[in-house]
Amino acid sequence: MSGCPWKVSALGALLELAGLRAELQFDRPQEGWTAVEVDGERLTGAGLMGIEAPTFSAGESPRLIDSFVRGGDLVLAYDETPAWPIRVDATFSAAAAEAPLLAAFDLLVSVRTSLLNSRPAMAVRSRVPAEEILVFADPDGDRLEPVNAGRSYVVESSLPVVYRLPGGRFSYLEAAYPGQLHRLEASVSPPGDLAEVRHPLFFESLEKGVILRAWLRGVFAARRADLAVARSVYKSLAAEPPPLAS
Numbered sequence: 001m002s003g004c005p006w007k008v009s010a011l012g013a014l015l016e017l018a019g020l021r022a023e024l025q026f027d028r029p030q031e032g033w034t035a036v037e038v039d040g041e042r043l044t045g046a047g048l049m050g051i052e053a054p055t056f057s058a059g060e061s062p063r064l065i066d067s068f069v070r071g072g073d074l075v076l077a078y079d080e081t082p083a084w085p086i087r088v089d090a091t092f093s094a095a096a097a098e099a100p101l102l103a104a105f106d107l108l109v110s111v112r113t114s115l116l117n118s119r120p121a122m123a124v125r126s127r128v129p130a131e132e133i134l135v136f137a138d139p140d141g142d143r144l145e146p147v148n149a150g151r152s153y154v155v156e157s158s159l160p161v162v163y164r165l166p167g168g169r170f171s172y173l174e175a176a177y178p179g180q181l182h183r184l185e186a187s188v189s190p191p192g193d194l195a196e197v198r199h200p201l202f203f204e205s206l207e208k209g210v211i212l213r214a215w216l217r218g219v220f221a222a223r224r225a226d227l228a229v230a231r232s233v234y235k236s237l238a239a240e241p242p243p244l245a246s
Contacts, residue, residue, distance in 0.1 A: 005094045006074045008067060013074055018096035020103040020220060022048065026064050026076065029090065030056040032126065038102065038170050038220055045194050046128050048172075048218055049092075049107045052198070053122040054084040080113065086120045086206070087112050100225035102170065104233075110213045113206050120202040124216055128172055130195040132164040134227075135186055139178075139238075141231045149193055153186040160230040161186060161197050164223055171226035177215040178238045215242075 005017040012025040015033065019040070022033035032050030036043040055078075056062050066077040074092040089112075094105035111120040136159035137143035144162075147153045158176035161184070165171060176184075176199055185198040201214045217237060221229040 004069060004072065006069050006092075008069055008074065013067075015074075015092075015094060015105070017094050017105075018103045020094075026067060027061045028056075029053075029062060029076070029078070030125075038165065041167060041169075043165065044129055048126050048128070049216060050125045050127075051088065051090060051109065051122070052125050053078075053086070053088060055081045055086075085113055085115050085118055086122075087114075088122070097219070100222035101229060102220040102222070104217060104219040106218075107216045108213060109201065109215075110211050111202055111206060112211045113208060116208055118206050120206040120212060121200065122202060123198045123200045124214070125196065125198045126172075126174055126218070127194055127196045128163040129166055130163040130172075130188070130193060131166055131168075132162075133186065133188060133195040133197075134162040134164075135184070136160045136162075136230065136234070139231075139234060141227055144227075147186045147188050147195065149188045151188065153184075155184050157184050158199075159184070160234050162226050162230050163195055164226065168223060171221055171223045171229075173219045173221060173226060173230045173233055175217050175230070175234045175237055177240070177242060178234075 005015055007014040015022045021037040023035040024033050029051040031047045033048040036046040063079040065079045076090045078088040080087045089110040091108040097104050133147045135145045137145050158178050160175040163172040183200050188195045202212050219233050
């Protein structure tokens with residue numbers, strides 16, 4: 001990757017990388033990366049890797065206590081509150097990729113608490129306009145589950161999800177580090193066939209002095225090779241050392 005893909009202000013960040021453009025508002029982390037453009041085409045209604053937590057609900061501004069760029073990473077830190085005493089750290093990294101990939105970006109979410117014991121349950125959600133959404137039913141992608149409008153799909157899995165974007169040129173692929181996530185929830189809502197996938201996180205209790213982490217990867221790729229890319233992305237994640245709890 002040449003240069004830094006992040007432009008950061010007091011209010012948010014802009015990602016510009018290899019035909020991918022997106023914006024993040026720091027006071028709305030639950031909306032994720034919005035105003036998403038892929039090769040100049042806007043993905044209407046898209047919100048990638050929004051961080052859903054009890055203190056990030058509508059009408060309440062989360063307390064951002066730090067934001068900075070470190071190398072190729074964008075690092076954000078949100079303070080715990082009396083209502084939900086969990087600190088959330090989010091680290092985004094991004095890199096250009098060779099065809100058939102366009103670009104890839106990761107989200108590493110970490111949680112900690114100052115209490116002796118707490119419940120850190122939260123989720124990461126992506127919403128993408130899609131002509132088709134496919135969920136891998138096995139790691140090799142030999143079995144695919146389509147998610148149709150009006151249907152909800154829930155699976156105890158961290159396997160890849162493939163969103164085939166309008167226009168037939170590109171797909172967006174999203175996968176989680178194997179073993180880190182316990183459930184994947186997918187649905188498609190008309191009009192506009194806006195696909196949504198939620199990754200619930202951190203079902204276990206959290207004690208003071210412990211850090212829990214979860215890792216997700218999003219990739220934009222040519223549609224003609226999206227299934228092969230999804231398999232490769234999942235296998236590359238599985239081969240990485242885990243983001244271990246501290």
